[in-house]
Amino acid sequence: MTTSFAPGLRPSIGLGGFAANSALDFAAAAIMPTLPSPAGTGVSAARSALEFAVAAVAPEGLGPLAPLWKLLYGFIKRRANVDITSITRKVLIAFGAAVGIRYAWGYAKPFVLEHLTSSIAIPVEHKIARGILKWLDAQGAGRANRHLKYTVSTFEWNVATQTEDFTGAKRTAMTDGVFFFEKRPLFFSFQAATTKEDKEKWVGGRPNEYGLKEQFQLSGERVTVYALDPSGSFLQRFIDHVSIEDVKETRITPVFTVAPDPNTRGLQLWKQRIKPVRPLSTIDLDTQVKADLISDLDRFLSPNRAKWYSARGIPYKRGILLQGPPGTGKSSISLALAGHIRGSLYTVAIGKVRNEGHLMELFQSAGHGSCVLLEDVDSAGIGRENVSKDSKDFPNASKNGDKTPGPAGASASPISLSGLLNAIDALADGVVLIMTTNEPENLDKALIRPGRIDKQIHVGHASRAVAENIFKRFYSTDGNDEDVLEANFRIAELAAEFAGKIPDLKFTPAEIQGFLIPLSDTPEKAIEDADRWVADLWAAKAAGKNVVGSGSDSNSDTFYYKDDDPVIAALCRMRLQLQ
Numbered sequence: 001m002t003t004s005f006a007p008g009l010r011p012s013i014g015l016g017g018f019a020a021n022s023a024l025d026f027a028a029a030a031i032m033p034t035l036p037s038p039a040g041t042g043v044s045a046a047r048s049a050l051e052f053a054v055a056a057v058a059p060e061g062l063g064p065l066a067p068l069w070k071l072l073y074g075f076i077k078r079r080a081n082v083d084i085t086s087i088t089r090k091v092l093i094a095f096g097a098a099v100g101i102r103y104a105w106g107y108a109k110p111f112v113l114e115h116l117t118s119s120i121a122i123p124v125e126h127k128i129a130r131g132i133l134k135w136l137d138a139q140g141a142g143r144a145n146r147h148l149k150y151t152v153s154t155f156e157w158n159v160a161t162q163t164e165d166f167t168g169a170k171r172t173a174m175t176d177g178v179f180f181f182e183k184r185p186l187f188f189s190f191q192a193a194t195t196k197e198d199k200e201k202w203v204g205g206r207p208n209e210y211g212l213k214e215q216f217q218l219s220g221e222r223v224t225v226y227a228l229d230p231s232g233s234f235l236q237r238f239i240d241h242v243s244i245e246d247v248k249e250t251r252i253t254p255v256f257t258v259a260p261d262p263n264t265r266g267l268q269l270w271k272q273r274i275k276p277v278r279p280l281s282t283i284d285l286d287t288q289v290k291a292d293l294i295s296d297l298d299r300f301l302s303p304n305r306a307k308w309y310s311a312r313g314i315p316y317k318r319g320i321l322l323q324g325p326p327g328t329g330k331s332s333i334s335l336a337l338a339g340h341i342r343g344s345l346y347t348v349a350i351g352k353v354r355n356e357g358h359l360m361e362l363f364q365s366a367g368h369g370s371c372v373l374l375e376d377v378d379s380a381g382i383g384r385e386n387v388s389k390d391s392k393d394f395p396n397a398s399k400n401g402d403k404t405p406g407p408a409g410a411s412a413s414p415i416s417l418s419g420l421l422n423a424i425d426a427l428a429d430g431v432v433l434i435m436t437t438n439e440p441e442n443l444d445k446a447l448i449r450p451g452r453i454d455k456q457i458h459v460g461h462a463s464r465a466v467a468e469n470i471f472k473r474f475y476s477t478d479g480n481d482e483d484v485l486e487a488n489f490r491i492a493e494l495a496a497e498f499a500g501k502i503p504d505l506k507f508t509p510a511e512i513q514g515f516l517i518p519l520s521d522t523p524e525k526a527i528e529d530a531d532r533w534v535a536d537l538w539a540a541k542a543a544g545k546n547v548v549g550s551g552s553d554s555n556s557d558t559f560y561y562k563d564d565d566p567v568i569a570a571l572c573r574m575r576l577q578l579q
Helices: 020-031 042-057 063-080 085-115 127-139 233-250 287-300 305-311 330-340 356-363 417-425 464-475 482-501 509-519 523-543 566-578
Strands: 118-123 148-158 163-172 176-181 184-191 202-207 213-217 222-227 252-260 268-276 318-323 345-348 371-374 432-437 455-458
Touching (some): 222 233, 287 330, 330 432, 345 356, 356 417, 509 523
16 A cells, blocks of 8 residues: 655545545544444444544545445454454554654754754765666665666777667666664655756767767756754765665676777777775785775765865866886776776876877866776876977978877877866866876876875885785685684785895885786795795896896896805895895
């Protein structure tokens, strides 16, 4: 049975409706004392009261059903010797109380929602709204899942066909309801578009085969969540929870790279790849630095943050510079951050960009909640006016900036510093820009000034603490069984021993992982071979060689490792510790 109610309207039940006066008459008839009948019998009196109640409650046109109720009453009285008058009275009192409460709530609701709650309204196409709907499907089983509907409102990228499919999602057909999170109530309400602006709202999609953005229309429907918490902290915890659960379910990060398209005469467009979400626990970064970075991004993308930026006249963008030597994990950090914020990662290599217009188009493809990664920006050779270091590199260059490499094959990016800055400034609101560089001092100050780069993070060589964490990550197992806990305790001891063999801040995390991967099933063997590997790698580094081990230059005056010579290994480690 479905009951609908709104202030000023008649409630409806069953096959028809009844006015408020009829409901009051019905309640009065149900609870009034039994009237004596002329015949003076109790049964007749009870039947008279029942007839009165049935006549009051019956919707118009159902009066002939009153005798049926009389027969039912008599049957129960004869068979079970039970007088249902008192039971009916209690049921009707409870029903009347429920109707009264709903009626009172209709008047109190605007005041309560305005002054005693915090709320967030999200278009149903937004990924946070999708997370809320998934949570409703899981937590509201029974009530929310009894009535469902499918919406067709958005484009989704079809990896198999490499095209956009116009599709939608399944959600509850309930218009509102109360659910509980952390044992506290949350009120949900779905609203359709009411204004012409909402009904005709279009947003841009990904570039099509001609490099132009396609458009699709939003449904205009939105979900609003209210929490009895004026501070908004409880509501924020709920949003964080459904977002984390959404990431756990999808566990993928769309990664876009620039790739040539034969259908566009050489114009390079975005090519999508799907990668598993990179857990932040696998990022080898100082614990406090990592925590500060995550907190910064969470605050930047929190609800109502865009309004905060707008009120203060600040562009709603965030720039991060990851600087450090190669192999320290800068690209991995970028992938993990994109996964953490549940966004896509757009990777731009300046060398693959044709011109400044192409760069602008690529940058404008990223939307709110996405990351744009500009890799190795120091190696792009971008100068203040243009990238050319010598005019002989572009003997055929014209005044309009169209540069063509000369016959000698000299090549450079046709992107000027001003063109790159314009593209960065044109990024959409809510986009996180990540730049990586091996040589931060080679960057122009205009590129990394506050407003474009808001946070600089040094990603350096691995400390002993990082080496210990890498070892634990490789060999520890999940579980709470006694055997698992005992094994992990042993791994922790071996990790500390392994870290003691690794020179502090001399090797990159990638080098340490490269050593451990072939030994991923034998932690004791990794401990046994660590000294030998350290000596080999340091000898190659000191000699400036790429070959590690017995293939390195034996005539070098640096420490040359000889097979099965633990003394040399110990000397190498001692030298590193003294430096």
